[in-house]
Amino acid sequence: MLLTTSVGSFPKPDYLAKARTQFSRGEITEEELHALEKKATAEVIKFQEEIGIDILVHGEMERGDMTTYFAERLEGFGVSGLVRSYGNRYYRKPVVLGEVKRKAPMTVETFKFAQSLTSKPVKGMLTGPYTMTDWSFNEYYPTRRDTALSLAQVIHQEVADLEKAGAKYIQIDEPALSTRPEEIDLAIEAMAIVTKGITAKTISHICYGDFSKIYPRLLDLPVDQLDLEFANSNFANLELFRNPKFTKEIAVGVVDVHSHIIETKEQVKANIKKALEVFPLEKVYIDPDCGLKTRSVEEAQAKLKVMVEAVREVKQELGIK
Amino acid sequence: MIRTTVVGNYPKISSDKNVPNLRNALNQFDQKKISREKLEEVYKATIVRVLKEQEEAGIDIITDGQIRWDDLVTPFAKNIEGCEINGLLRFFDNNVYYRKPVIKSRMVFKDYTTLEEYKFAKANSSKKLKVVLPGPLTWAKLSLDEYYNDLKTLVTDFSQILRKEVQKLDQEGVEYIQFDEPSLCNFPQEIGLVKESLRIITSGLKTKSILFLYFGSIRNLTSGLFDMPVDIIGIDLVSKPENLDVILKADVKKEVILGCLDARNTKMEDEKEILQLIDKVSKNIPPDKIYISPSCGLEFLPHENALKKIKLLSSIATKFNS
Numbered sequence: 001m002l003l004t005t006s007v008g009s010f011p012k013p014d015y016l017a018k019a020r021t022q023f024s025r026g027e028i029t030e031e032e033l034h035a036l037e038k039k040a041t042a043e044v045i046k047f048q049e050e051i052g053i054d055i056l057v058h059g060e061m062e063r064g065d066m067t068t069y070f071a072e073r074l075e076g077f078g079v080s081g082l083v084r085s086y087g088n089r090y091y092r093k094p095v096v097l098g099e100v101k102r103k104a105p106m107t108v109e110t111f112k113f114a115q116s117l118t119s120k121p122v123k124g125m126l127t128g129p130y131t132m133t134d135w136s137f138n139e140y141y142p143t144r145r146d147t148a149l150s151l152a153q154v155i156h157q158e159v160a161d162l163e164k165a166g167a168k169y170i171q172i173d174e175p176a177l178s179t180r181p182e183e184i185d186l187a188i189e190a191m192a193i194v195t196k197g198i199t200a201k202t203i204s205h206i207c208y209g210d211f212s213k214i215y216p217r218l219l220d221l222p223v224d225q226l227d228l229e230f231a232n233s234n235f236a237n238l239e240l241f242r243n244p245k246f247t248k249e250i251a252v253g254v255v256d257v258h259s260h261i262i263e264t265k266e267q268v269k270a271n272i273k274k275a276l277e278v279f280p281l282e283k284v285y286i287d288p289d290c291g292l293k294t295r296s297v298e299e300a301q302a303k304l305k306v307m308v309e310a311v312r313e314v315k316q317e318l319g320i321k
Numbered sequence: 322m323i324r325t326t327v328v329g330n331y332p333k334i335s336s337d338k339n340v341p342n343l344r345n346a347l348n349q350f351d352q353k354k355i356s357r358e359k360l361e362e363v364y365k366a367t368i369v370r371v372l373k374e375q376e377e378a379g380i381d382i383i384t385d386g387q388i389r390w391d392d393l394v395t396p397f398a399k400n401i402e403g404c405e406i407n408g409l410l411r412f413f414d415n416n417v418y419y420r421k422p423v424i425k426s427r428m429v430f431k432d433y434t435t436l437e438e439y440k441f442a443k444a445n446s447s448k449k450l451k452v453v454l455p456g457p458l459t460w461a462k463l464s465l466d467e468y469y470n471d472l473k474t475l476v477t478d479f480s481q482i483l484r485k486e487v488q489k490l491d492q493e494g495v496e497y498i499q500f501d502e503p504s505l506c507n508f509p510q511e512i513g514l515v516k517e518s519l520r521i522i523t524s525g526l527k528t529k530s531i532l533f534l535y536f537g538s539i540r541n542l543t544s545g546l547f548d549m550p551v552d553i554i555g556i557d558l559v560s561k562p563e564n565l566d567v568i569l570k571a572d573v574k575k576e577v578i579l580g581c582l583d584a585r586n587t588k589m590e591d592e593k594e595i596l597q598l599i600d601k602v603s604k605n606i607p608p609d610k611i612y613i614s615p616s617c618g619l620e621f622l623p624h625e626n627a628l629k630k631i632k633l634l635s636s637i638a639t640k641f642n643s
Contacts (some may be wrong), residue, residue: 088348
């Protein structure tokens with residue numbers, strides 16, 4: 001009960017950020033870059049073990065953007081020129097240019113490596129078919145539905161391989177899901193393909209949106225657990241889940257990942273208690289609002305530490321182990 | 322004779338190495354490696370490049386690409402007393418973010434937002450220029466209201482601020498002023514409020530005014546949209562193809578902009594299909610009252626794709642007109 005976890009990404013240490021730039025300029029080899037990614041992954045695992053996180057993530061040291069990483073490994077995708085996401089931040093957007101196919105497993109090696117470093121469960125981490133569709137240009141498939149369902153097949157293969165490799169938790173993120181409420185049926189249809197026949201616990205992280213437009217239909221998303229942000233809106237969306245009752249497991253975001261300010265233990269405890277007013281204790285997991293990659297390493301660590309300490313005290317107060 | 326225009330923003334940077342590197346300049350400015358003056362030079366060179374590209378592509382009514390704008394609302398929020406700027410939120414259904422203005426007290430005009438930008442663009446272009454502003458309802462819906470607690474008063478106060486901006490632009494001789502109202506598609510019940518606001522903003526103007534709706538459906542706006550107190554209505558025909566039916570059936574006395582090239586996908590349209598679409602519309606609206614444009618601002622595309630789209634737009638107009 002009240003197991004702690006993270007949404008996925010961790011900040012890349014300076015040496016890795018530098019190495020990625022050097023690699024993009026052709027100054028170091030792929031092997032050299034991989035070695036540093038492994039070093040950074042090992043550090044992320046060690047840190048989470050040390051502070052006592054229950055379900056670990058590998059930190060996504062090998063990934064830049066959460067859609068581009070997969071697009072670069074799938075047949076049928078190209079990558080566009082630079083598109084602005086905000087301010088002076090740009091990214092290369094995937095472009096669907098042909099039939100989407102998986103050439104080889106994309107995340108299994110990294111998962112196996114991370115899992116080999118710890119006896120605690122490490123989550124398999126994927127981007128969902130709806131989000132891959134929504135965040136790509138499409139020059140090939142006639143409709144968005146065609147694109148999403150084709151991607152769902154491919155992502156299902158990856159989920160099955162992760163399960164075979166021993167993943168107990170597999171997270172398939174759908175952050176785009178809340179942006180077009182009229183397409184929630186498509187997101188659900190696609191996710192059903194992804195998780196069909198999977199016995200590992202499946203999770204989907206959704207963020208940045210107006211949940212009121214997709215709730216309670218959201219509960220039909222075929223995953224075991226939803227991972228939602230709460231801290232950054234000061235739990236404004238919490239009441240929504242009271243009625244109708246939330247039926248899935250829920251991972252509750254209790255620290256804001258877009259703020260430099262480290263929450264106090266008291267604040268985080270209060271956040272956890274707020275969540276427990278609406279969600280039943282046995283279904284609640286605790287994590288940050290979203291991936292931590294935009295924070296500094298120090299900020300990310302401080303936020304997770306305060307989160308774990310707060311959970312520990314709440315558990316004590318409630319008399320749970 | 323149909324004419325061509327763009328909707329508003331345009332990519333600020335390019336993979337073309339010969340283009341001024343605004344991204345790099347902003348990074349260097351943040352790290353205090355270059356001066357404010359040097360950054361200004363790069364801004365100006367970028368705006369001149371954007372104006373020139375549209376002129377060379379043959380676009381009839383151009384914008385400065387809103388190169389200094391991070392999003393549709395913060396430039397105004399900075400010039401309004403009573404407004405603060407908050408965290409990032411998704412801009413409609415795009416994987417693009419804007420900063421949410423927070424209204425803390427009564428909104429009062431502090432300074433012009435687009436006046437200097439317009440003057441600079443005017444001095445550096447020979448085509449007709451359009452200034453693009455956030456519509457009053459969209460402004461209100463994208464903001465967090467901690468003061469008014471009443472949409473109508475909020476919208477009315479913002480309209481007064483827009484009125485001031487617009488009057489100044491009018492005196493300066495700007496040819497077109499556009500109000501972007503994507504939120505009206507999501508809140509069709511506010512059509513009366515938007516009409517009233519536009520009446521405040523546009524009364525007595527010499528310049529041509531445009532109301533542009535993108536991303537959403539206009540199906541629930543048929544009664545009233547074409548009576549708005551503006552000269553031109555712009556409509557996104559890509560995000561909601563059903564919008565075409567509305568235009569074909571409506572009694573349109575005004576000029577219209579048909580947002581017919583997808584500004585959110587790199588795929589290039591088939592020229593013939595677009596020509597057929599314009600043909601259909603021209604049975605209901607005379608060609609000299611028709612403009613064609615991308616479906617929304619072009620900043621959702623990489624630069625090379627945006628440029629291809631405006632060239633295609635211009636080629637389509639040339640073919641239609643000949």
